[in-house]
Amino acid sequence: MGDCLRRDGNMPLTKALTSEELERRLHTIGAERYHDKHPFHQKLHGGALNQGQVQAWVLNRFCYQNAIPRKDAALMSQITDVDLRREWRGRIEDHDGNRSGEGGLERWLVLAEGVGLDRNYVSSTDGALPATKFAVEAYVRFVRERPLLEAIASSLTELFAPNIHRQRIAGLLEHYAFANDDTLSYFRKRLEEAPKDVEFGLDYVLRHAREPSQQQGVIDALVFKTGVLWAQLDALYHAYVEPGHIPPGAFVPDKE
Amino acid sequence: MGDCLRRDGNMPLTKALTSEELERRLHTIGAERYHDKHPFHQKLHGGALNQGQVQAWVLNRFCYQNAIPRKDAALMSQITDVDLRREWRGRIEDHDGNRSGEGGLERWLVLAEGVGLDRNYVSSTDGALPATKFAVEAYVRFVRERPLLEAIASSLTELFAPNIHRQRIAGLLEHYAFANDDTLSYFRKRLEEAPKDVEFGLDYVLRHAREPSQQQGVIDALVFKTGVLWAQLDALYHAYVEPGHIPPGAFVPDKE
Numbered sequence: 001m002g003d004c005l006r007r008d009g010n011m012p013l014t015k016a017l018t019s020e021e022l023e024r025r026l027h028t029i030g031a032e033r034y035h036d037k038h039p040f041h042q043k044l045h046g047g048a049l050n051q052g053q054v055q056a057w058v059l060n061r062f063c064y065q066n067a068i069p070r071k072d073a074a075l076m077s078q079i080t081d082v083d084l085r086r087e088w089r090g091r092i093e094d095h096d097g098n099r100s101g102e103g104g105l106e107r108w109l110v111l112a113e114g115v116g117l118d119r120n121y122v123s124s125t126d127g128a129l130p131a132t133k134f135a136v137e138a139y140v141r142f143v144r145e146r147p148l149l150e151a152i153a154s155s156l157t158e159l160f161a162p163n164i165h166r167q168r169i170a171g172l173l174e175h176y177a178f179a180n181d182d183t184l185s186y187f188r189k190r191l192e193e194a195p196k197d198v199e200f201g202l203d204y205v206l207r208h209a210r211e212p213s214q215q216q217g218v219i220d221a222l223v224f225k226t227g228v229l230w231a232q233l234d235a236l237y238h239a240y241v242e243p244g245h246i247p248p249g250a251f252v253p254d255k256e
Numbered sequence: 257m258g259d260c261l262r263r264d265g266n267m268p269l270t271k272a273l274t275s276e277e278l279e280r281r282l283h284t285i286g287a288e289r290y291h292d293k294h295p296f297h298q299k300l301h302g303g304a305l306n307q308g309q310v311q312a313w314v315l316n317r318f319c320y321q322n323a324i325p326r327k328d329a330a331l332m333s334q335i336t337d338v339d340l341r342r343e344w345r346g347r348i349e350d351h352d353g354n355r356s357g358e359g360g361l362e363r364w365l366v367l368a369e370g371v372g373l374d375r376n377y378v379s380s381t382d383g384a385l386p387a388t389k390f391a392v393e394a395y396v397r398f399v400r401e402r403p404l405l406e407a408i409a410s411s412l413t414e415l416f417a418p419n420i421h422r423q424r425i426a427g428l429l430e431h432y433a434f435a436n437d438d439t440l441s442y443f444r445k446r447l448e449e450a451p452k453d454v455e456f457g458l459d460y461v462l463r464h465a466r467e468p469s470q471q472q473g474v475i476d477a478l479v480f481k482t483g484v485l486w487a488q489l490d491a492l493y494h495a496y497v498e499p500g501h502i503p504p505g506a507f508v509p510d511k512e
Contacts, residue, residue, distance in 0.1 A: 069341060073332035077396065082361050085325060086352045096342045105338050140333065
């Protein structure tokens with residue numbers, strides 16, 4: 001990874017952190033960089049977005065959701081230990097389900113229909129922003145190509161996810177007519193699933209990142225991942241909140 | 257893929273084959289190139305190998321077995337369709353099982369212990385031949401990097417697997433003391449699993465390979481895969497059947 005991707009505002013590590021220090025550093029990255037702080041999310045959760053803007057978010061975010069099992073499969077393609085591989089497989093099962101009509105992606109498509117989108121159009125990802133696709137594919141490539149430790153570390157944004165899911169459920173229920181138990185089931189289910197995943201991932205990372213270069217790799221991986229999430233919201237904000245910036249070929253909301 | 261990898265003895269396709277013609281071509285590749293014809297397998301199934309040679313086969317073949325779920329995960333990292341991804345996931349479940357002590361890899365380790373090897377040594381792959389590892393990793397990279405259609409086509413050596421598994425079960429039971437229902441359970445189970453997988457894979461390939469360039473890609477992928485299998489047996493034969501050729505660091509059988 002070039003230096004342009006490894007700025008968390010600290011000098012590169014030269015001596016090893018304790019496990020507690022490393023964990024604190026990871027939480028600091030979340031506090032400074034996780035996308036709950038992005039103005040797009042503040043507008044979304046505060047009820048300041050119109051229907052077309054919510055649709056644009058749901059549609060673009062599907063790209064990300066659908067890449068997560070591909071990302072986890074790419075990660076599994078690096079795992080030579082059968083027990084670790086089996087553990088990681090559970091994440092794919094959560095998203096893809098065990099049969100048609102189940103799983104996190106299906107729940108996301110229920111949300112898509114709830115905000116008035118066609119599920120086939122959403123699934124096609126035809127209307128998603130190029131910047132969304134680039135960010136998402138950068139994530140898949142990262143876990144495929146970087147050392148396994150860093151690939152696993154990049155999943156640790158889940159440390160910060162339960163808070164944003166709770167804010168989101170409350171905010172959407174308060175402000176938007178489409179919000180109900182059915183359309184928000186994706187987020188509720190993630191509140192059950194994410195904590196066990198992230199506990200496993202954090203434990204793995206803290207046990208395996210002992211040397212300074214490994215710990216720096218872990219820090220950089222989490223910084224990288226916060227960038228993957230933030231960039232998607234920047235692109236949404238530019239295209240759909242600031243007027244007149246939807247790029248050619250991207251989803252155009254109906255006039256309200 | 258360079259031309260050096262695309263020799264099946266035919267000119268490149270310039271017009272499309274019918275689905276039946278393509279299927280026949282695939283079967284011809286099996287008839288000419290599948291590793292049931294390799295002299296190492298003929299010796300194995302005919303009872304002509306000593307215990308150390310059988311151990312070398314089991315130990316090296318574990319490398320391949322353990323790479324199969326990684327290969328299938330690499331393939332899944334290319335699949336954007338959730339139904340296809342879920343279908344493919346079943347292959348990983350077959351090999352890795354649903355809990356510790358289950359699955360095809362575990363059954364392979366039972367065979368390893370049955371032929372007198374230590375399961376941890378086998379799992380480490382420390383004693384496997386470099387040529388085995390290169391062939392196996394070439395397969396993982398192939399499915400990660402080539403178009404999805406070709407990645408799926410490379411799995412079609414399973415068309416020819418049931419015959420070799422039946423020959424193997426009969427041959428091993430006839431000739432070797434270690435052979436029993438327990439140690440051979442891997443092969444019996446594959447007789448149940450492989451046919452459903454290969455039926456799905458063949459159907460996918462025949463439906464999606466319509467243009468000459470796609471059909472050529474499918475043919476080349478299957479030729480490539482037969483090379484992955486054949487190269488492993490060449491390396492075993494050279495190292496363990498011809499005396500005196502075990503490379504430094506590779507498994508050395510006990511003197512008999």
